[in-house]
Amino acid sequence: MADATLPHEIPALYEPSLFGTYSKKIGMWLFLLSDSLTFGALLYAYSYGRISTPNWPTPFHSESIVNATIMTAFLLTSSLTMVLAVRAAVQGDAKAQQLWLLATMACGLGFVILHGREWSKLIAEGLTLPVFPQMPGSETTGEFANVAKTVPQFPATFFGLTGMHMLHVTLGVVYLGVVALRRKFIPILLVLWLAAWLGTPSYSPFHHAAHVLLLAAIVCSIVLWLKPKVYDSSDVEVAGLYWHFVDLVWMFIFPLVYLMSAKIL
Amino acid sequence: MEAFQQAIAERVAEQHRHHGKSQFFLVWAALLVMTAIEVYLTYQNLQPVRMLTILMGLSLIKAALIIGYFMHMKYEISRMKWLTMCSLVACLALMMIFFPDAFRIISLGVK
Numbered sequence: 001m002a003d004a005t006l007p008h009e010i011p012a013l014y015e016p017s018l019f020g021t022y023s024k025k026i027g028m029w030l031f032l033l034s035d036s037l038t039f040g041a042l043l044y045a046y047s048y049g050r051i052s053t054p055n056w057p058t059p060f061h062s063e064s065i066v067n068a069t070i071m072t073a074f075l076l077t078s079s080l081t082m083v084l085a086v087r088a089a090v091q092g093d094a095k096a097q098q099l100w101l102l103a104t105m106a107c108g109l110g111f112v113i114l115h116g117r118e119w120s121k122l123i124a125e126g127l128t129l130p131v132f133p134q135m136p137g138s139e140t141t142g143e144f145a146n147v148a149k150t151v152p153q154f155p156a157t158f159f160g161l162t163g164m165h166m167l168h169v170t171l172g173v174v175y176l177g178v179v180a181l182r183r184k185f186i187p188i189l190l191v192l193w194l195a196a197w198l199g200t201p202s203y204s205p206f207h208h209a210a211h212v213l214l215l216a217a218i219v220c221s222i223v224l225w226l227k228p229k230v231y232d233s234s235d236v237e238v239a240g241l242y243w244h245f246v247d248l249v250w251m252f253i254f255p256l257v258y259l260m261s262a263k264i265l
Numbered sequence: 266m267e268a269f270q271q272a273i274a275e276r277v278a279e280q281h282r283h284h285g286k287s288q289f290f291l292v293w294a295a296l297l298v299m300t301a302i303e304v305y306l307t308y309q310n311l312q313p314v315r316m317l318t319i320l321m322g323l324s325l326i327k328a329a330l331i332i333g334y335f336m337h338m339k340y341e342i343s344r345m346k347w348l349t350m351c352s353l354v355a356c357l358a359l360m361m362i363f364f365p366d367a368f369r370i371i372s373l374g375v376k
Contacts, residue, residue, distance in 0.1 A: 020342035022277075029345075033353055044360045051367035069304050073297065079335050080293040087286065090278050233277045237337075244335045251327045254300075255320035259307045 028238045032245045035168075039249045042161045043256060049153035050260075057147045057154050058263040059127060064118060068258040071114045072250065075169075078107030079247045082176075082240045089233035097236060101180035104243065108173040115166050116206055119159075123205070129155050133203045158257060165253055167212065168246045174216045179231045179239045183224050189217040292334045299323050 019026050050056050060068070085100035123135055126145035148155050177185040196210035303323055306316060333339040338346055 019345040019348075021345065026345075029349055033349060036353060037356055040357045040360055044363060048363055048367045051364065052370040065304065065307060069300065072300050076293060076296045076300065079296075079331065080289055083289045083335050084286070087289075237277055241336055244331055247335075248328055248331045251324050251331065255303055255324055259303055259320060260313070260317060262307045 022234060024234055024238050025241070028241045032241065035245065036249070039161075039164070039252075042157070042164060043252060046157040046161055046257065049157050053151055053153055055151060056261070057144065057151055058261045059122065059125075059144055059147070059154075060258050060262045062262075064121075065258060065262050067114055067118055068254060071111050071118075072254050074107045074111040074114070075247045075250050078104045078111070079244055081107065082243045086233070086237050086240045089236040092233075098180050101176050101236070105173050105176050105180070108169050108176070108243075112166060112169055112173070115162065115169075119162075120204065120206075127155050127158075129159055132205045133208075135203045161253060161257065165246065165249055168249070170212065171216065172243050172246050174213070174220065175239055175242060178220050178224065179235055182228075182231070186217055186221055186224070189213060189220065193217060288334065292330050296327055296330060299327055 017023070017026070081100050081103040085097050085104060088094075088096035088100055122144065123132065125143040126148065128135070128148055174185075174189060177189065181188070190213075193210055193213035196206060196213060200207040200210065303320055306319060311319070332350075338350075
């Protein structure tokens with residue numbers, strides 16, 4: 001019984017890690033490895049469809065390529081601001097850390113808005129999925145009205161892959177918002193939810209997808225109220241790992257999906 | 266608990282002592298330049314296979330830069346590097362088993 005009162009925690013603090021780093025970071029790396037297999041499977045599915053379908057559409061005009069290039073620049077810049085946030089956190093500069101995190105969120109938000117605009121344009125031209133709400137007039141007049149019927153693999157893999165990525169970026173912005181602003185971020189998140197929900201027409205998929213933000217606000221509220229804490233440099237670094245991962249995935253989606261399906265006249 | 270958080274904070278600071286600000290800007294500039302090259306090539310109407318090879322090559326270099334510098338993998342211990350990267354590459358390589366089937370579908374004329 002005397003053994004039960006020995007202080008087990010003290011030696012455990014200084015026990016060397018098998019991977020030379022702290023467990024939170026190893027946990028995030030393991031999550032990212034599993035998530036990369038998810039994206040890997042989606043990218044392979046897209047490539048498989050492309051190889052096995054002779055009349056694969058090339059819907060991305062110069063305007064779409066420029067839009068996707070700006071989106072890429074936003075993500076690359078957000079990765080730079082993220083490492084600067086980690087650097088500020090390591091140096092103990094809380095103000096700079098918060099500012100760089102907010103800059104990262106702004107770039108992420110810019111990416112999501114541009115991507116949403118691109119999706120809306122394609123849907124208006126008839127490229128849609130059966131699960132999306134029917135847009136008035138898009139079925140018969142749009143440039144890609146027949147693509148969804150003749151090559152259903154294209155919209156299925158395109159919206160599946162880019163939608164999954166957009167979801168990751170959105171949740172990344174929420175994650176960084178919680179780390180940067182903690183409880184103050186919840187009302188901002190609710191405003192973003194209302195703006196996305198009420199600011200989009202009822203036939204837009206974003207009108208329904210906006211509820212992801214409400215769900216995120218509920219989950220974040222539970223976490224922040226049940227386990228309040230000041231996020232330190234290790235938390236910022238782990239959040240940064242997630243953010244760089246979404247940037248990394250886009251480095252493969254951009255050339256494979258957009259540049260390889262460009263229609264340059 | 267505070268001692269534990271302090272120990273982690275010291276470890277994070279120790280792992281980041283190699284980093285200069287200029288290094289991050291250089292990596293960022295290199296990533297932007299490679300993206301610009303990719304977009305430029307799109308407007309050159311290259312053969313699809315050649316285009317795909319160049320684009321994937323550039324994407325792999327960009328991925329290596331992001332993982333190595335931004336995600337800090339370059340400064341992790343070798344056990345961490347080898348275990349994570351080898352398992353990831355092996356799993357992704359295994360998925361390539363499906364590609365011959367995609368070509369087979371074309372040759373069989375399956376609609």
